Amino acid sequence: MNLDAFLAPAKKMAEFNKVQIEKAIETQQAAVKEYVALTEARIKAATAIKDAEGFTTFVKEQVELAQNGFEKAVSDSKVLVEGVKAYNEEVIKLVQEGNAVITKEVKATAKKAA
16 A cells, blocks of 8 residues: 555645635734724724814714725625635545545555455
């Protein structure tokens, strides 16, 4: 039995999962940084309110940010769905590759035993 060929799909799967986890962590870290920066900017804007006009402007900005945030969430969820779809397709491919290796090894072993 060729152990390297047998383990190759599992090694590919492990590496693929590692890359996917790293991407997910990087995406989450970027989102946290973005959210912190936005929060800091909004705190600064809130503390800069000096009158009714400033308050009105602040509220309008908050409404715009909420709308933009909703649109970004919808866009991000579409990207996430596509990423999950691509991940699943790659996992299926690797599982099929692993099955092919196992089948080949079983046939080779059976042929030797006969």
